[in-house]
Amino acid sequence: MHYSDSFKFASDFINYTNTSIFLTGKAGTGKTTFLKHCKENAVKNTAIVAPTGVAAMNAGGTTIHSFFQLPFTPYLPLGKAFEGNEQVNDKNSLLSRLRLNNERRDVMQKLELLIVDEISMVRCDVLDAMDTVLRHIRSQYSRPFGGVQVLLIGDMYQLPPVVKEEEWQILSPRYKSPYFFNSHVIEQQPLVYVELDKIYRQNDASFVNLLNQVRNNAMDDEGFKLLHSRYLPSFTPPREENYITLTTHNNKADAINFTALNELQGKLRNFNASIEGEFYEKSYPADLLLKLKVGAQVMFIKNDTEKIRRYFNGKIGIVEKIEDEKIQVLCNGVAAAIEVKKEKWKNIRYVVDKTTNQVEENEIGSFTQFPLRLAWAITIHKSQGLTFEKAVIDAGEAFAPGQVYVALSRCTSLQGMILHSSINNNSLHSDSRITSFAKTQKTSAAQLQILHESKKQFQQEEIKKLFDFSEQQLNAKAVWSFVAAQQTSFNTEALLATQGIHTALTNIETVAKKFETQLNQILAQQELPENNETVQERLVAAARHFSTELEKVKNEINTCPAEADSKLIATDFNKLLLDLYFGVCLRLYLLNGCESGFKVDDYLQHKRSFLKPILSANAYAGKSKQAKTDSPHPELYKQLRKKRDTLCEEKNMPVYLIAGSITLEEMALYLPQTIEELKQINGFGPVKTQQFGEIFLTIIREYCAQHDLQTNMGAKPAKEKHKDRKAEIKTDTKVSSFTLFKEGKTMEEIAIERNMTVGTIEGHLSYFVGIGEIDVNTIISQEKLELIKSAIEKFGSSSNKILKENLPENITYGEIRMVMASIKAVV
Known part of the structure; x- marks a missing residue:
């Protein structure tokens, strides 16, 4: 075309x-x-x-x-x-x-x-x-x-x-x-x-000019004369010429169709539509019950889906034959009747495809019916967008601006149009506000300049986004912070590995920030970036450099040695790591696509063809996965681990509340024999020692007796009672609140159960909002959320006190902190 x-x-x-x-x-x-x-x-x-x-x-x-x-x-x-x-x-x-x-x-x-x-x-x-x-x-x-x-x-x-x-x-x-x-x-x-x-739609210059006069409510005497030359109130459309009447109201159209159908001889046939899934009544594209007879004038209401386009939306014909679920329609200018099959209309919902990360259509319901409607008459409203070669127009009772114009403009020619009612100035509603708005259109030269500047700005934004690694760096920080907060549940390599990934991406982002300064200078030139040789040279060199560095990070993520004993923690960690991996792979894919230059059309097509990668790393060290340990007593470690897993199942408790990986490793290494010695093991405070101490000590003592071993606690560095213990308690208490929240308890219920204030619990959960583990929408109402975000936008985020003073009294400091944490989580 x-x-x-x-x-x-x-x-x-x-x-x-x-x-x-x-x-x-x-x-x-x-x-x-x-x-x-x-x-x-x-x-x-x-x-x-x-x-x-x-x-x-x-x-x-x-x-x-x-x-x-x-x-x-x-x-x-x-x-x-x-x-x-x-x-x-x-x-x-x-x-x-x-x-x-x-x-x-x-x-x-x-x-x-x-x-x-x-x-x-x-x-x-x-x-x-x-x-x-x-x-x-x-x-x-x-x-x-x-x-x-x-x-x-x-x-x-x-x-x-x-x-x-x-x-x-x-x-x-x-x-x-x-x-x-x-x-x-x-x-x-x-x-x-x-x-x-x-x-x-129209080729006749005089008819096009007439339509423009109607459209702009600027009819002159010659225009009215030409229009009313088609005023034939007593005209009866010959049945074989397939005229359709366009009228203003549903009841008029229904009455015309009902009368014409009843005048036909022969059996009335009913065809029911079939509906599957979600499909709202107001959205039905065809009659739920289609009533037809041989000889009925019908209109196709869908374009033909066959390769040979036999019909289109708005085409008029006569029902020639009806057999069971088969309908044949004969149209003017066609020798053979069209065999019409039922068609399906889809009700869709937009979703993000998990593989391509693109917005796609997802069918949630369907409506199946013959794509036909009785068509001796139709309302002007339903005729919008359709084209008719022959139409009788009854628009004398037009009640809305534009109705007459819509009706007249459906016709392909003046000769194919019949007026059943006269049209006067009162019928030609138009709104001066629309005319004023139409005058806002820029001149062609001005629009071309806007297009050039818009193209330039779009290319600049896409290129800048290509070399902005702040999102990946923040995602890496979230992974590292998560491991740091749950250290007792991870193996010793986890913290070092995730810290290394974060450091690598921080270094990449630092270099990218310096490159951004150079980029801004060369992008400021008037020429489109895709046509600018200087931009292309710098961009290609930068793409090669950063893709090399990102490839290293990708491999580090894919071989991440992190393991967690808790399935819950491992699942959450895997999700964070996958989000990071996805972002790194997408950026690497886009950079690789620019190694020979940046052309916006190629770049956008390349971006759309990206497929979500599969991450082989899995942090869950479950029963089916042999945990790694450098312990000199792997058999003892295995026994301690087995007992820990059994206790978790019996008491329905996560492993980090009984004994994490580091705790198991220290017990197997230092072989504590008494309660006092066990208290020196990381992860064993007074409560855990009282609950589970003797259980683990029994296993250790039996193992030592079998292998003639003594305690090795003398080789263990002394526990830092103040700083480390504080950090441990802080981490444990946050996780405990988080665990109760995940079980479905409210902040008030958690506060009562833990004998703490609601404000303290808000502080605990803010941490998990900040690392993306809790959706702030599940804690704070939309109304409060919007109020707090508006206040942050207006007053900034440097002072919680100022924000609190400018918000309703029922909004707490804890809620403010949670919203701020959620904003940082998505920056």
Whole structure:
């Protein structure tokens, strides 16, 4: 297909920039084609949403309210004027009521492009609510839509948003109009306005000119004369010519279809749709019960999925034959009837593919039915996006701006159009606010300059991200810190190995920071980075250097010798290590793709083909895995370990609360014989000694008696009673609180059980929030979370006291610390 210049221009914005655009165009200019083109050729993580179920189904996406889990009540982004009114939402109540699972959050966090179809029908406050949710979930509060590029598609001269009078009474003090362009997010950051200008539906210049007059409410006498030359109120469509009537209301269309169907002779046949999984009634794309007779005029409501395109959405025909589950439809200009089979419509949900790490569609339900609808008549609303060669238009009762234009513009020619009711100026509603918005479109020269600057900025951002290793360095720190906090459960090599990985990535990040200064200087040039030889030379050299260093880190992670006795701790450690490994492998993959240069198109395609790596390292030293030990008495170590594992099973306790690896190794090395000697072993305090001391001492004494051995405690360095003991108690107490929390207990319950204050427990859990082991959303309500984050954004994070003074009294210092820890965890 040959695409127009404006089509290619819009494609460049979507594929090669991060700039949000509004794509519009008159009826028949290819807006739907552009959407399909974007979907089929996506190089970014993309999701498609639309205001209604049918529109979403046609666009191949999901509804706005489903994707964002929005309520259907008005949203006021500023103020609390309606506090206590559950029929109105502000920022705090919207976020506090969000019910997004981890899967949905993951999709939003990885989203790069959001396409909103039929934007003319989206209310201003709905777009602001979408903006609020994305900023919150992505923790990018100062960037419109949380940094996601948005593509808004629609024609403002067609169908407007539906706003009830009582809703507009609430919204009008805060919004200039119900249209999307008067949302706060768009007013603060205007979109690039791109209009598709080539009309594919109509070829007659006089008809195109007439449609433009209707569209702009600028009808002159000649236009009215031409329009009313098609006014034939007594016209009866010949049955064989397949005219379809476009009318304003559902009841009119239903009555016409019902009457025409009953007038046909022959048996009435019923065809039931089949539904599987989740599929909401409002989203049904076809009749749940399709009633047909031979001779019925029908319209195809789906494009043919066969290679030979026998029919398309909107094609009219006559039912020629019905046999069991087979329907044959004859269309004008076709010699043979089309045998129609049932088609499946999918209800999708967006998910992040675990292998590719890309946003993908996941089928959660389906609707299967013959892709046919009775078509002697259809509402103007349902005709949007369709094309008809012959139509009878009954738009005298048009009640919404744009209805007449939508109806007239469905026709391919003036000759194929019949007016059943006269159209006067009162029917030609248009809104001056739409006309004013249309004037915001920049000149072609200005838009080309914006495109160049946007391309340059996008390439700069992608290159800078390529050499930013801060995320990997922080992930390595989280792994190392986790091992340090659970030392008694890990083998002795674990701490040294994870510290080494962290040190290596810290060194890489330090070098990258120095390179960033050079990079900023050469990227500041006017030329696009992909065309700049200086940039290419430095980038290739840097890519080779950093890929060599990252390859070493990758190997260190893959051969990490860390082992833990606790399955719980090992599982958590494995997850942290896998996150680190994934980030390192992805960055290494991208760097390798740039070793011969950076071309943005190749880079994005390369990025999309990445497959998630498999990590061979596993920290769990379970019964099936032989634990490594340098003990001079491996048999004793094995006996002690076996007894420890038995105690864990009997008492349903994690191993680190009985005896970790280091504790076992010290017992097998120093051979304590008495309770007092056992207290000198790391990991044995008064409580553990009282509970399990004699059990382990019995095994050690028997082993020593069998092998004629004496205690070796004299060779053991003295325990540092103060510093080490404090650290041990601190670590143990945090882990104990964490264990109780993982068992499902609240902070209040943990505090009572451990005889501590809630504030102390908050401090314990803050640590695990900070290393990513606890999702802060499971502890703090959305409302409090948003309030604290807003305060941090406004007052900074240097003083908890200042934050506390500017927050409601029911927010504690502990909650502030947890939110700050969560922010650091994802930086």
